[in-house]
Amino acid sequence: MTQTAAAQPSRSTDRATARGRALVVGASSGMGAALVRQLAAEGYAVAAVARRASLLEALAKEADAGAGHVVHRVLHRAHDVTAIDEVPELFEGIVRDLGGLDLFVYAAGTMPDVGPEEYDTEKDLAMLDVNLGGCFAWTNQVARLFHSQRSGTIVGIGSIAGDRGRKGAPVYGATKAAMATYLESLRNRLSERGVRVVTIKPGMVETPMTEHLDKLVMPVSAERAAREILRVARGRLWNVRHVPLRWLGVSLVIRSIPSFLFRRTNI
Amino acid sequence: MEESPEANARTARQRPRSRPRREVRPRRGFEYVEGWGMSVGSQARVWRPTSSEEVAEALRRARADGRTVALRGAGCSYGDASTNAGGDVVDVGRMNRILDFDEETGVADCEAGVTIRDLWRHALPRGWWPKVVSGTMFPTLAGAAGMNIHGKNNYLVGTIGDAILDLDVVLPSGEEVRASREERPDLFHAVIGGFGMLGAITRVRLHTKRIHSGEIEVAGISVPNVGAMMEYVDAHTDDADYLVGWLDCFGRGDALGRGLIHHARYLEPGEDPDAARTMTLAHQQLPGSILGFPKGEVWRILRLLAHDPGIRLLNFTKHQMGKLEQRKGWYRQSHAAFNFLLDFVPNWKFAYGRRPGKGLIQYQVFLPKETALDGFTEVLQRQQRRGHVSYLGVLKRHRPDPFLLTHGLDGWSMAMDFKVTPGTRQSLWETCDELTRVVLERGGRFYFAKDAVIGPRAVEAMYGAEALGAFRALKDELDPEELLQTDLWRRAFAAEGAFTASA
Numbered sequence: 007m008t009q010t011a012a013a014q015p016s017r018s019t020d021r022a023t024a025r026g027r028a029l030v031v032g033a034s035s036g037m038g039a040a041l042v043r044q045l046a047a048e049g050y051a052v053a054a055v056a057r058r059a060s061l062l063e064a065l066a067k068e069a070d071a072g073a074g075h076v077v078h079r080v081l082h083r084a085h086d087v088t089a090i091d092e093v094p095e096l097f098e099g100i101v102r103d104l105g106g107l108d109l110f111v112y113a114a115g116t117m118p119d120v121g122p123e124e125y126d127t128e129k130d131l132a133m134l135d136v137n138l139g140g141c142f143a144w145t146n147q148v149a150r151l152f153h154s155q156r157s158g159t160i161v162g163i164g165s166i167a168g169d170r171g172r173k174g175a176p177v178y179g180a181t182k183a184a185m186a187t188y189l190e191s192l193r194n195r196l197s198e199r200g201v202r203v204v205t206i207k208p209g210m211v212e213t214p215m216t217e218h219l220d221k222l223v224m225p226v227s228a229e230r231a232a233r234e235i236l237r238v239a240r241g242r243l244w245n246v247r248h249v250p251l252r253w254l255g256v257s258l259v260i261r262s263i264p265s266f267l268f269r270r271t272n273i
Numbered sequence: 274m275e276e277s278p279e280a281n282a283r284t285a286r287q288r289p290r291s292r293p294r295r296e297v298r299p300r301r302g303f304e305y306v307e308g309w310g311m312s313v314g315s316q317a318r319v320w321r322p323t324s325s326e327e328v329a330e331a332l333r334r335a336r337a338d339g340r341t342v343a344l345r346g347a348g349c350s351y352g353d354a355s356t357n358a359g360g361d362v363v364d365v366g367r368m369n370r371i372l373d374f375d376e377e378t379g380v381a382d383c384e385a386g387v388t389i390r391d392l393w394r395h396a397l398p399r400g401w402w403p404k405v406v407s408g409t410m411f412p413t414l415a416g417a418a419g420m421n422i423h424g425k426n427n428y429l430v431g432t433i434g435d436a437i438l439d440l441d442v443v444l445p446s447g448e449e450v451r452a453s454r455e456e457r458p459d460l461f462h463a464v465i466g467g468f469g470m471l472g473a474i475t476r477v478r479l480h481t482k483r484i485h486s487g488e489i490e491v492a493g494i495s496v497p498n499v500g501a502m503m504e505y506v507d508a509h510t511d512d513a514d515y516l517v518g519w520l521d522c523f524g525r526g527d528a529l530g531r532g533l534i535h536h537a538r539y540l541e542p543g544e545d546p547d548a549a550r551t552m553t554l555a556h557q558q559l560p561g562s563i564l565g566f567p568k569g570e571v572w573r574i575l576r577l578l579a580h581d582p583g584i585r586l587l588n589f590t591k592h593q594m595g596k597l598e599q600r601k602g603w604y605r606q607s608h609a610a611f612n613f614l615l616d617f618v619p620n621w622k623f624a625y626g627r628r629p630g631k632g633l634i635q636y637q638v639f640l641p642k643e644t645a646l647d648g649f650t651e652v653l654q655r656q657q658r659r660g661h662v663s664y665l666g667v668l669k670r671h672r673p674d675p676f677l678l679t680h681g682l683d684g685w686s687m688a689m690d691f692k693v694t695p696g697t698r699q700s701l702w703e704t705c706d707e708l709t710r711v712v713l714e715r716g717g718r719f720y721f722a723k724d725a726v727i728g729p730r731a732v733e734a735m736y737g738a739e740a741l742g743a744f745r746a747l748k749d750e751l752d753p754e755e756l757l758q759t760d761l762w763r764r765a766f767a768a769e770g771a772f773t774a775s776a
Contacts, residue, residue: 094302097303098303098318101303101316102316147302147303150302150304151302151303151304151305153304154306154307155304155305155316198620200627
């Protein structure tokens with residue numbers, strides 16, 4: 007396991023005063039990074055986990071500088087979510103360093119460009135490892151902790167792409183649908199334990215993942231999405247939420263199109 | 274993390290084509306580990322071994338990291354018997370295979386994490402029932418042996434240790450040994466009731482009892498006070514297979530310790546014309562709802578009643594219902610329904626609150642028969658005077674047993690549930706300190722599965738120097754570094770301390 011920065015034990019007393027303790031996996035860019043920035047600014051003790059160490063370091067530095075008068079240094083750990091063997095130890099270290107955990111966000115995801123005539127198993131399974139394998143490996147650890155401590159919030163970043171099997175991204179959509187089902191099961195398991203599980207289904211968000219797309223429909227910035235995600239996570243109203251909310255309408259329409267018509271569209 | 278497309282190109286898939294031979298690597302997680310009563314707990318690394326090699330490996334790894342280890346079964350001990358602040362926990366729950374069951378003799382050979390539930394469900398359709406079961410079916414056999422649990426038939430058949438033939442134990446050194454009454458009897462008698470301080474029990478072989486029906490004959494006997502209850506129980510220890518009394522601890526004066534006795538006996542061959550049907554698992558199913566409420570939600574209703582006036586009302590009602598129950602005379606009940614009263618309402622403990630610091634402690638006092646009535650009267654009166662009245666009281670008759678550290682004596686026990694909140698914790702502990710002195714003055718004892726309060730001086734007083742010295746000597750021999758520790762060990766077996774540990 008590569009650790010780019012050791013814990014800062016001297017800061018741990020500060021963490022006791024934190025507003026909460028959050029862990030974001032997939033934090034080096036996009037919504038994950040925006041979430042880390044906002045959580046840090048709000049006074050959370052935050053741990054950021056991602057594959058790209060240099061981006062993480064820059065993010066941590068920026069978040070530290072931008073935080074309010076109570077500074078909770080952002081812990082950062084370089085980790086590839088497909089290295090699932092590393093997860094238990096990494097998770098344990100993070101929770102110990104944060105002094106506990108209240109909020110977990112799984113924001114790691116990949117959506118490679120898939121050609122209309124491409125059926126590439128290797129590529130598909132690699133996507134599965136990041137979008138699902140890593141999600142299960144991390145979320146199971148978190149779920150067990152939250153189950154046993156009878157509190158906490160789990161947020162999974164799914165996608166509107168999981169609402170319907172589209173031509174463009176068969177496996178990406180499948181991974182997000184699977185994630186939604188997995189999170190629903192966890193929600194049903196954990197609600198009795200006072201644990202909240204939130205599925206976020208973003209529409210089109212301007213992130214590095216969507217950079218290669220030719221056209222974004224109703225795009226919003228990652229910052230805006232992150233703000234909304236945090237609001238939903240801390241609220242009580244939504245278990246499954248499209249971000250921004252207008253995508254719920256889109257989703258309802260798309261889901262109601264009969265299959266024989268849907269296959270003729272280019273959605 | 275979000276990846277750019279070019280980064281994906283090099284994401285090579287790294288799953289092994291075929292499974293290599295598995296190395297000994299116990300699974301682990303990081304979670305909050307608490308006593309069943311929720312009043313103590315801490316975050317800990319939890320190992321979940323699936324074999325005795327993995328148990329030894331977990332012990333080795335914890336030692337290498339300079340950490341202590343608590344052994345844990347299902348975590349059903351109410352207090353801190355399986356929690357370990359700052360250390361690791363080895364949870365044997367995944368070692369849950371019944372290795373062998375002899376249908377001729379009723380001897381079951383079980384891995385450590387087999388629960389009482391697993392055992393009875395295996396044994397009952399074959400015509401057998403565990404000799405000793407707790408009021409809940411979820412404890413593991415290793416946990417049950419470690420705490421040397423008893424049932425409502427303790428006066429007749431002894432503790433679970435009396436039913437055990439032999440055990441396998443992984444010692445702190447990593448060595449696995451077998452212990453029985455013939456082979457290493459010192460270890461056998463110390464590990465049973467040794468609350469996991471000498472080694473990890475990995476396998477238990479024990480007797481079960483032949484039954485001739487899936488039902489048991491039960492009668493409810495309403496009694497006006499604890500004295501009458503003890504009189505009835507004493508008069509029937511010869512003709513009852515189970516005797517247990519429920520007490521309303523709110524009763525005062527002549528009604529002090531009023532309650533309801535359940536007197537039960539096994540059916541003889543031929544008494545149950547429909548034995549083939551009653552000895553099925555389907556017949557043992559606990560009801561899915563209580564008074565029309567789905568049982569999983571009933572704790573929410575109890576939550577509304579979990580304060581002194583509410584429980585006073587509930588207990589009063591139950592006592593009146595007990596009088597009605599007595600009128601109906603003998604009735605038949607499935608073994609599961611009779612034995613596992615605590616499982617009727619899942620998560621009933623949540624009625625005591627689910628937020629940190631809230632919960633319950635169970636406090637069970639054992640008194641020799643000579644001083645029992647006087648002691649129980651004193652215990653009930655004092656808790657009422659101090660405003661910490663137990664919400665549940667259970668009275669049982671006991672007998673001595675040959676184990677080194679045992680709560681067993683020729684006498685009685687009264688188990689009590691006290692509500693804990695952050696605001697009342699201190700005064701509750703003070704009350705328990707007072708009660709502990711009352712019990713020890715009368716030659717009484719306590720039971721670690723149901724304890725969260727007693728301190729080293731109480732332990733010295735109840736076991737006596739000889740037994741305690743022998744236990745400590747064995748601990749020094751087998752575990753000189755004190756690798757095996759729990760919060761209980763540090764609380765009650767410290768070099769010095771008071772009768773009651775601090776809250």
